[in-house]
Amino acid sequence: MKLLKKLTPWLVATFCLYFVIAFIFEGELKPGYALREFGRFPVLLNGRIKPLDTVARTSLLILCGKQSLRLDDGKSLSAIEWLTELMTRPELADDRKVFKITNPDTLGALGLQGEENKNYSFSQLVPRAQDIERQAELASNVEDQLRTPFQRDVVKLYERATLYFRLKNSLEVADTDDFQAEVQAYAKTVSLGLPLVKRARNSESAEPGSDATQRFSFLAQSAYFFPIPPAGPNGKPEQWKKIGDSLLTATKEIGIPTPALAYAAIATGYRKGDAAAFNSAVDEYRGWLQEHLGKIARTARLEAFFNSFAPFYKSMTLYVLVFILACGSWLVWPTTLGRYAFYLLIFSFAIHTVGLLFRIYLEGRPPVTNLYSSAVFIGWGAVLLGILLERFYDNGIGSATASILGFLTLLIAHHLSLDGDTMEMMRAVLDTNGWLATHVVCITLGYASTYLAGFLALIYIIRSVFTSSLDNETATSLSRMVYGIVCFATLFSFVGTILGGIWADQSWGRFWGWDPKENGALLIVLWNAIILHARWGGLVRQRGLMAMAVFGNIVTSWSWFGVNMLGIGLHSYGFMDKAFPWLIAFMMSQVVMMALVALPLKKPLPVK
Amino acid sequence: MVRYLIACGRVLSSLRLTVVLLGLGMVLIFFGTLDQVHLGIHAAQAKYFRSLFVLWQPAGIGWSIPIFPGGYLIGTLLFLNLVAAHGTRFKPTPKKIGIFTIHAGVVVLLLGELLTGLFAKESMMRMDIGTAQNYSEAPRETELAIIDTSSKDDDLVVAIPESLLAHANVIQHPALPFMLKIVKFMANTALAMRSQVPNAPPSLATTGIGTNVVATEIPRTVKQDERDLTTVFVQINTVEGPLGTWLVSNALGMPQSFSYDGHNYELRMRQKRYYKPFTIKLLDFRHDIYPGTDIPKNFSSRIRLIDSRQKEDRNVLIYMNSPLRYSGYTFYQAGFDNNDKTSILQVVKNPTFILPYIACGLVGAGLLTQFSMHLVGFLRRRRP
Numbered sequence: 001m002k003l004l005k006k007l008t009p010w011l012v013a014t015f016c017l018y019f020v021i022a023f024i025f026e027g028e029l030k031p032g033y034a035l036r037e038f039g040r041f042p043v044l045l046n047g048r049i050k051p052l053d054t055v056a057r058t059s060l061l062i063l064c065g066k067q068s069l070r071l072d073d074g075k076s077l078s079a080i081e082w083l084t085e086l087m088t089r090p091e092l093a094d095d096r097k098v099f100k101i102t103n104p105d106t107l108g109a110l111g112l113q114g115e116e117n118k119n120y121s122f123s124q125l126v127p128r129a130q131d132i133e134r135q136a137e138l139a140s141n142v143e144d145q146l147r148t149p150f151q152r153d154v155v156k157l158y159e160r161a162t163l164y165f166r167l168k169n170s171l172e173v174a175d176t177d178d179f180q181a182e183v184q185a186y187a188k189t190v191s192l193g194l195p196l197v198k199r200a201r202n203s204e205s206a207e208p209g210s211d212a213t214q215r216f217s218f219l220a221q222s223a224y225f226f227p228i229p230p231a232g233p234n235g236k237p238e239q240w241k242k243i244g245d246s247l248l249t250a251t252k253e254i255g256i257p258t259p260a261l262a263y264a265a266i267a268t269g270y271r272k273g274d275a276a277a278f279n280s281a282v283d284e285y286r287g288w289l290q291e292h293l294g295k296i297a298r299t300a301r302l303e304a305f306f307n308s309f310a311p312f313y314k315s316m317t318l319y320v321l322v323f324i325l326a327c328g329s330w331l332v333w334p335t336t337l338g339r340y341a342f343y344l345l346i347f348s349f350a351i352h353t354v355g356l357l358f359r360i361y362l363e364g365r366p367p368v369t370n371l372y373s374s375a376v377f378i379g380w381g382a383v384l385l386g387i388l389l390e391r392f393y394d395n396g397i398g399s400a401t402a403s404i405l406g407f408l409t410l411l412i413a414h415h416l417s418l419d420g421d422t423m424e425m426m427r428a429v430l431d432t433n434g435w436l437a438t439h440v441v442c443i444t445l446g447y448a449s450t451y452l453a454g455f456l457a458l459i460y461i462i463r464s465v466f467t468s469s470l471d472n473e474t475a476t477s478l479s480r481m482v483y484g485i486v487c488f489a490t491l492f493s494f495v496g497t498i499l500g501g502i503w504a505d506q507s508w509g510r511f512w513g514w515d516p517k518e519n520g521a522l523l524i525v526l527w528n529a530i531i532l533h534a535r536w537g538g539l540v541r542q543r544g545l546m547a548m549a550v551f552g553n554i555v556t557s558w559s560w561f562g563v564n565m566l567g568i569g570l571h572s573y574g575f576m577d578k579a580f581p582w583l584i585a586f587m588m589s590q591v592v593m594m595a596l597v598a599l600p601l602k603k604p605l606p607v608k
Numbered sequence: 609m610v611r612y613l614i615a616c617g618r619v620l621s622s623l624r625l626t627v628v629l630l631g632l633g634m635v636l637i638f639f640g641t642l643d644q645v646h647l648g649i650h651a652a653q654a655k656y657f658r659s660l661f662v663l664w665q666p667a668g669i670g671w672s673i674p675i676f677p678g679g680y681l682i683g684t685l686l687f688l689n690l691v692a693a694h695g696t697r698f699k700p701t702p703k704k705i706g707i708f709t710i711h712a713g714v715v716v717l718l719l720g721e722l723l724t725g726l727f728a729k730e731s732m733m734r735m736d737i738g739t740a741q742n743y744s745e746a747p748r749e750t751e752l753a754i755i756d757t758s759s760k761d762d763d764l765v766v767a768i769p770e771s772l773l774a775h776a777n778v779i780q781h782p783a784l785p786f787m788l789k790i791v792k793f794m795a796n797t798a799l800a801m802r803s804q805v806p807n808a809p810p811s812l813a814t815t816g817i818g819t820n821v822v823a824t825e826i827p828r829t830v831k832q833d834e835r836d837l838t839t840v841f842v843q844i845n846t847v848e849g850p851l852g853t854w855l856v857s858n859a860l861g862m863p864q865s866f867s868y869d870g871h872n873y874e875l876r877m878r879q880k881r882y883y884k885p886f887t888i889k890l891l892d893f894r895h896d897i898y899p900g901t902d903i904p905k906n907f908s909s910r911i912r913l914i915d916s917r918q919k920e921d922r923n924v925l926i927y928m929n930s931p932l933r934y935s936g937y938t939f940y941q942a943g944f945d946n947n948d949k950t951s952i953l954q955v956v957k958n959p960t961f962i963l964p965y966i967a968c969g970l971v972g973a974g975l976l977t978q979f980s981m982h983l984v985g986f987l988r989r990r991r992p
Contacts, residue, residue, distance in 0.1 A: 046898070509730065513653075514652065514657055527634065
């Protein structure tokens with residue numbers, strides 16, 4: 001027992017370190033192929049330059065909600081390998097079950113049944129393409145907000161199928177046998193200085209019945225991303241091209257751009273199973289990128305690294321461990337377990353912070369830019385405050401609350417990330433770092449601290465009603481913590497809300513428009529003000545304070561997610577069908593918790 | 609009596625009242641938000657926040673019952689509560705400086721919202737590239753304009769606001785040699801050609817395009833991107849007798865004209881105009897997107913501001929988060945139309961726009977002071 005106690009810190013430390021850095025030692029994704037390097041190549045998509053790895057991961061997330069594909073034989077396929085296969089060997093990829101369809105109405109309408117895990121392959125969807133298109137067209141005539149869940153699902157399915165089709169025709173026209181040869185033959189016609197019309201006639205390896213220029217313009221239309229960078233490090237984002245375009249606009253003077261030749265070689269190498277050709281083409285293009293794009297290429301590499309590092313996923317897992325340790329400390333070995341929980345919390349927080357810094361650097365924006373990053377940041381703020389509390393009180397409560405909040409918010413963030421790229425470009429009015437850094441950060445810190453106060457109160461309620469572990473001293477310090485955090489929450493939500501009003505005055509011409517999101521923020525301010533005034537006026541004591549703090553969870557959740565579900569207003573981010581039952585369940589659970597305060601305590605506290 | 613007043617004062621200055629009022633405020637805001645789904649933002653604002661009471665009209669009864677205190681009432685009571693508390697309970701000590709500052713900020717904030725509600729005017733300027741304009745239009749209010757176009761140099765315009773049209777029966781104006789009789793006023797209508805509505809009742813109009821048009825009254829729109837199509841049947845009465853009844857609506861593009869006593873007149877229903885002592889010309893409008901997407905990156909209008917009083921004549925770029933403030937008006941980039949050839953500017957006149965800025969400073973500084981003092985005290989107690 002003693003040995004175990006001595007070894008615990010070392011075991012935990014080794015495990016955690018390994019858990020975090022193990023990914024560095026992983027080998028190639030597919031033996032012999034430099035797929036990781038391929039995944040680091042920058043492309044332009046949705047206005048942002050990102051590595052192919054990100055394109056692969058977000059596409060797979062949109063299609064099946066996962067960042068890697070689980071195969072029937074139990075093995076898994078990484079996102080970039082799946083994407084490379086899709087772009088160069090679609091006949092294999094089409095049988096991969098990447099379409100997750102769970103809506104029973106959609107399945108019924110398309111006559112799809114029998115797949116246990118509700119995953120379907122593109123080949124299975126092809127015979128139903130007309131049905132999907134017809135249903136989606138019917139639904140698209142209905143206004144967004146009025147669509148039924150089936151209609152929304154089928155529109156999404158149509159969009160996913162389109163995405164799949166476009167990815168498939170991004171590097172080369174799907175099922176091109178030897179793209180490299182086709183491009184080389186075309187290059188000859190270009191070097192002769194032939195105009196576009198004549199080039200078509202002189203391309204030797206064009207498929208029968210269609211000429212190269214036709215095929216390239218199809219490629220220019222259908223390709224999903226823009227892989228061909230402008231030459232030179234000062235190129236603007238709008239100068240990136242699709243492969244088709246860059247081939248069609250090639251002239252005798254500049255020839256076919258190196259990247260287009262490189263991608264042709266890469267595609268053909270992979271298609272023919274020629275690892276050496278694939279690798280040498282990848283390596284050559286890597287050298288070209290380093291020389292010509294410099295910082296852009298480095299940033300893309302960094303993002304690919306960030307993707308495989310997956311800091312948020314890792315800190316999420318570690319937070320669970322912290323929570324278990326902290327709760328354990330209330331039962332056995334309070335000092336030892338409590339201390340380890342605290343150290344581990346700091347470690348997880350560090351990884352959480354690194355992730356946040358990565359995002360800030362990659363996006364060139366303040367931490368909160370959309371709903372996803374608000375979740376990440378709320379967790380971060382709550383954990384930071386929790387660490388400070390733990391530092392002062394040293395009773396495991398700060399660690400436990402911080403870790404559970406860190407875990408929950410990152411879990412929410414994970415579910416929000418299923419919509420695709422989480423680093424999207426900012427729409428016109430939001431394109432201002434000054435306001436994002438002040439108003440948005442203040443508001444989210446307000447959310448974070450209101451949640452923290454609420455969860456501290458939950459710990460008070462659970463420990464006092466269900467266990468006898470809450471002594472008088474802990475109860476008093478908990479009530480001090482809640483009070484302090486509520487003060488903090490008032491400060492941030494009040495200032496954040498007014499700053500939001502000033503931003504609105506700057507961009508829409510009025511300070512306050514009673515918009516749902518504005519009202520939601522105001523509700524938090526009012527509720528925190530009510531808690532403070534009720535306490536100062538002696539209207540509530542310890543347990544009343546706790547019940548009120550728990551209600552803060554409901555108010556904050558309403559403001560964070562509830563108002564978005566109304567589908568109106570300037571801040572509306574669209575419906576979230578799947579989140580709605582969860583929101584209701586969470587609110588109900590909080591009501592139950594508030595009711596529990598009325599129950600007699602397990603071990604009545606000595607009256608002060 | 610005195611005792612009664614003291615008791616009243618005690619209630620008015622009590623923290624209990626503060627908590628109750630804040631709670632009522634939360635309930636009001638919550639339902640005011642929910643109701644926006646049905647009412648739209650403007651009607652919900654008027655019903656819940658810019659009112660003394662939230663009224664409810666039971667079906668079939670001609671009058672309304674107040675069912676909940678409205679924004680103005682709660683705001684006023686909070687204000688009185690705050691003032692009373694500071695007048696009675698609070699002792700001005702250095703320790704309370706934070707609280708004082710916060711409350712001063714809250715007062716400024718409440719006043720600001722009240723004054724904005726009373727005095728701020730919002731209107732729009734819709735301009736095509738290359739055109740100049742010296743007025744803005746109310747997005748949700750219309751007016752009936754009778755324009756005397758006889759003079760070669762100037763038009764003489766008499767504009768009658770919607771609020772008058774809705775209630776007045778007969779309108780007489782010194783600049784007009786005839787009287788207007790409002791036969792029927794409809795705040796929002798759907799217009800259709802008579803040939804498409806086979807069983808329509810006969811038109812009230814006796815002349816003009818109105819004889820061929822069927823106007824059906826519909827509820828006022830609650831959508832923010834729609835405007836009401838107001839229609840009015842107006843009879844022109846001269847000393848010699850009526851000239852006829854016209855259907856006039858802002859849904860009709862062309863004005864209708866008639867002559868009387870050697871003068872030519874045009875009749876048109878249009879958005880209510882606010883004339884400015886200066887002119888704005890739209891030189892260019894840009895709608896930038898992120899490459900490879902249709903996500904908007906920026907909207908901007910390059911305008912020329914011409915003010916002959918002030919001898920101002922300069923170019924200004926108005927873009928997102930960067931409005932033009934001039935002569936008490938603020939011009940914001942609000943929208944675009946017509947394939948990026950039309951720019952829509954929002955024009956706001958809010959004499960008290962500065963108040964929230966002051967409030968923000970006061971509240972921020974107050975909260976920071978107050979909670980810093982708490983924190984310092986707390987740390988001092990922890991670490992002697």
